[in-house]
Amino acid sequence: MTDYVKRKELLLGVASxxxxxxxCPLNETRTNAVPGEGSIETPIMFVGEAPGADEDSSGRPFVGKAGQLFTKILESVKLDRKAVYITNVVKCRPPKNRVPSREEQNACSGYLLSQIAIIKPKVIVTLGATALSYFINDEKMKMTEVRGRLFDWTGGIKIFVMFHPSYLLRYASREPGSPKSLTWEDIQKIRKIYDQLNEGKEISI
Ligand code: SF4
Structure with a gap:
């Protein structure tokens, strides 16, 4: 069995x-759990907060309004969502889309850590404050100050911080300094990182 096939099977095992x-109690209110999807050979993994209503009904991550915007953001730099891996900190939808509690995040954490161990990304992109605080629990970190930046995490993996696409939906402006314009800068950095990693180069943004 090749390493690829073995890893693919391991990932399917985690999804199962x-x-x-x-x-955790989120299992009682979910329609479908949402394990995640994408390439297992990607150097970049995207991690959001939790599934929403559309994800809960389809079992797929980032397919609702915010997810469609996220897909467009990736496509704006010619990144196919199939070329990266996309998942969330918690795999089941919190009722009324509330922020998942720390207990729920802890209960679900083993799955995300297993996915990271199998995929072995070089960079994890956190989408929004919940994903950021899962990886780097520092209350002093403000999204507006740390987005677009890289931070060291365990195992040599780097964390790149971005706004959650649902945050962008609340701000129509594309003026310089607006969340959408800052995200445009960030996704171009992601594209650069993706290319550098695929070419076996050091990350430089
Ligand atoms: S621990 Fe994760 S997968 Fe299990 S019920 Fe809770 S949210 Fe769902």
Whole structure:
């Protein structure tokens, strides 16, 4: 069995455990768990907060309004969502889209850590404050100050911080300094990082 096939099977095994999971109360209100999807050979993984209503009904990550915007953001730099891996900190939808509690995040954490261990990304892009605080629990970090920047995480993995696409939906402006314009700068950095990693180069942004 090749390494690729073995890793693919391991990832499917994690997804299967997520689909059957009853570790936290979110299992009682979900329609479908949302393990994640994308390439297992990608150097870049995107991690959001939690599934919303459309994701809960389809079982797929980032397919609602915010997800469609996220897909367009990727496509704006010619990145196919199939070329990266996309998931969330928690795999089941919190009722009324509330922020998942720390207990729920902790209960679900083993799945995300397993996905990271199998995919072995070089960079994890956090989408929004919940994903950022999962990886770097520092209350002093403000999204507006740390977005677009890289931080060291465990195992040599770097964290790149971006706004959550649902935040962008609330601000129509594309003026310089607006969340959309800053995200345009950030996704261009992601594209650069993606190319550098695929070419075996050091990250430089
Ligand atoms: S959110 Fe995570 S821990 Fe909670 S039931 Fe879903 S898969 Fe299990």
């Amino acid at each position: 455990k997520i689909n059957d999971c009853t570790r």
